[in-house]
Every structure is written in C-alpha cells, then in structure tokens.
Amino acid sequence: MAPLQKPPYVYMNGHITAWDDAKIHVGSEALIRGISVFEGIKGYWSYDNREFALLALREHFDRLARSALLQVLPFSTSYEDFQEACLMLVRKLLTKERDLWLRPTLFAVEGHWGLDTVTDLVITCYHQDKKKPDPIGIGISTWQRPLDTGLPARIKSAANYQIGRLARIEGRRQGFDDMILLNQWGRVAEATGSCVIMVRGGRIATPPFFEGCLESITVNIVESLCRSLGIPFERKPIDRTELLIADELALAGTLMELGVVNRLEGRKMPSSTPFLDRITDEYWACARGMRQNGAVRLTLV
Numbered sequence: 001m002a003p004l005q006k007p008p009y010v011y012m013n014g015h016i017t018a019w020d021d022a023k024i025h026v027g028s029e030a031l032i033r034g035i036s037v038f039e040g041i042k043g044y045w046s047y048d049n050r051e052f053a054l055l056a057l058r059e060h061f062d063r064l065a066r067s068a069l070l071q072v073l074p075f076s077t078s079y080e081d082f083q084e085a086c087l088m089l090v091r092k093l094l095t096k097e098r099d100l101w102l103r104p105t106l107f108a109v110e111g112h113w114g115l116d117t118v119t120d121l122v123i124t125c126y127h128q129d130k131k132k133p134d135p136i137g138i139g140i141s142t143w144q145r146p147l148d149t150g151l152p153a154r155i156k157s158a159a160n161y162q163i164g165r166l167a168r169i170e171g172r173r174q175g176f177d178d179m180i181l182l183n184q185w186g187r188v189a190e191a192t193g194s195c196v197i198m199v200r201g202g203r204i205a206t207p208p209f210f211e212g213c214l215e216s217i218t219v220n221i222v223e224s225l226c227r228s229l230g231i232p233f234e235r236k237p238i239d240r241t242e243l244l245i246a247d248e249l250a251l252a253g254t255l256m257e258l259g260v261v262n263r264l265e266g267r268k269m270p271s272s273t274p275f276l277d278r279i280t281d282e283y284w285a286c287a288r289g290m291r292q293n294g295a296v297r298l299t300l301v
C-alpha cells in the first residue's frame with residue numbers, strides 16, 4: 001500500500017492553506033467522536049495528456065450533501081463553490097506525470113452532541129500513478145457490516161471506516177490485498193473501500209443497497225456501461241457460497257476503479273474474464289476521453 005502523501009497544499013476554511021497549517025482542534029466533535037463525512041473523487045489525464053478532468057464531480061457533491069443531511073451536519077456550500085474549490089486545489093497540485101485523487105471532507109469543527117454544529121469543508125488531494133489497477137487477491141472478513149439502524153453504510157462517514165480498517169488489518173495478516181465484509185445475514189455487503197461486482201452465467205450482479213453497501217457511483221457507471229454494451233446487470237443479494245463460485249469478480253470504487261479479483265480466499269479465480277474485460281475497456285476509454293458515454297461525466301479543469 002502506498003504511504004500517505006503530504007502534498008504542499010490543502011483547501012480549508014475557504015482558502016488554499018499550507019499542509020502544515022491545516023489543523024483541527026483536539027476538542028472538536030470531528031476528533032472526539034469522529035464526526036465527519038467525505039468523498040473520494042478521481043481526476044484523470046486524457047489519453048493524449050492534453051486535458052485533465054474530474055470524474056462524476058456532481059454525483060460526488062450530491063452524495064456528500066446526502067451524507068451531511070443524514071449525519072446532521074450543516075452543509076451550505078453550493079455546487080458551483082464546491083467545484084471551484086476542487087479546481088483551485090487541483091490547479092495548485094497537478095503535474096503532467098500523474099493523476100489525482102481528491103478527498104473533500106466535511107468536519108464538525110464546533111458544537112457538542114449535535115448542538116450548535118459548525119462544519120468546515122476541507123479538501124486534500126493526492127497524486128496517483130496513471131495505470132490500471134493490478135489484479136488483487138481478496139478474502140472474506142470475520143468483521144461484519146453493521147445494520148442500517150447501527151452504522152448506516154449509506155452515510156460515507158469516517159466512523160464507517162473503523163470496521164473496514166479492522167478488516168484490512170485482518171486481511172493483511174493473511175496476505176490479502178482487500179477484504180469483503182458480509183452483513184448480518186451472512187451475505188455479501190461490500191469491500192472495505194469498494195463494492196462487489198460478480199459475473200455468473202453472463203450476467204453481472206451486485207448487492208442492492210439494503211444489503212449494507214454504499215450507494216456507489218462507480219457501480220452506477222458500470223450499470224450504465226453494461227446497458228450500452230448489452231450486458232445484463234442486476235442488483236440482487238449474493239450469498240457467500242455464490243461469491244465463491246463466481247465466474248469473474250471485481251471490486252468497484254472511485255479509488256479502486258475496477259480491480260479484477262484473481263484470488264479469492266487463497267484460491268485462484270478463472271484467468272479468463274471476458275465480461276469484465278469489456279466493461280473495464282469501456283470504463284478506461286471513457287475516463288481517459290478516448291470514447292464518450294453519457295454515464296461517464298467529466299469536468300474539465
């Protein structure tokens with residue numbers, strides 16, 4: 001895993017700020033209760049290296065607003081101001097050699113138990129290699145995705161990643177790159193930072209939201225790409241045993257992109273992945289501006 005980068009600039013409190021000055025008080029609810037909601041947004045150079053664009057910016061803004069609403073965090077930034085803040089930071093940090101990943105986070109910087117809450121939109125941004133993800137080996141965690149009445153997966157909150165962190169530590173000890181979390185019914189929920197895409201009998205399946213997964217923007221894109229490619233796509237519960245006999249498997253997320261699973265619980269997956277190949281080819285061609293598809297919306301910088 002890549003070490004955490006410390007790029008020179010961060011967006012905080014309405015301006016570009018030096019990394020070392022981007023501080024939050026130890027008494028804030030952001031720290032003492034882990035109260036924040038966030039997004040991860042990917043920015044890609046075009047195939048000819050002439051244009052740089054953020055993928056699905058509007059969709060990420062809308063999900064951040066939904067997370068803020070559910071977590072009862074005031075969020076009054078307009079889409080236009082959010083876009084400008086992202087673009088301002090990108091312009092400061094962009095280099096020709098690498099792509100970027102932005103992490104806009106809404107922190108509770110003042111307030112107590114939800115009273116008089118004041119939030120700040122902070123954006124950090126990290127460099128990413130311009131390459132497709134390597135195939136990954138994954139396991140199934142003993143940690144469980146909590147219920148919607150406990151720690152709702154639909155809220156992209158920092159607290160939700162405590163279980164994911166434990167699952168990743170468990171997986172690393174066993175030599176896995178990532179872990180799938182099951183829900184309280186023992187069915188597939190999602191991985192620690194991505195959703196599960198399964199191919200069986202020429203059909204693509206992913207668990208519906210009520211199984212305990214984030215409303216993934218990448219999965220929505222995959223669904224639309226499948227429609228345009230004429231590949232059947234469905235959202236249906238997936239048993240652990242069905243996962244184990246999948247024809248092809250991938251993890252889908254903004255940062256993970258489409259990571260093809262080549263080993264599941266230490267067992268080799270079939271090496272031929274014809275359906276995932278078609279979907280990933282289309283995803284990359286659209287993200288890099290080589291082809292256009294209404295499902296892959298790019299905001300040029």
Ligand code: PMP
Pocket residue numbers: 040190191192193194195213214215216217218219252253254255
């Ligand atoms: N589940 C979790 C827990 C995640 O952190 C992510 C990454 N945001 C996803 C699923 C995939 O969501 P998206 O495709 O919108 O990035």
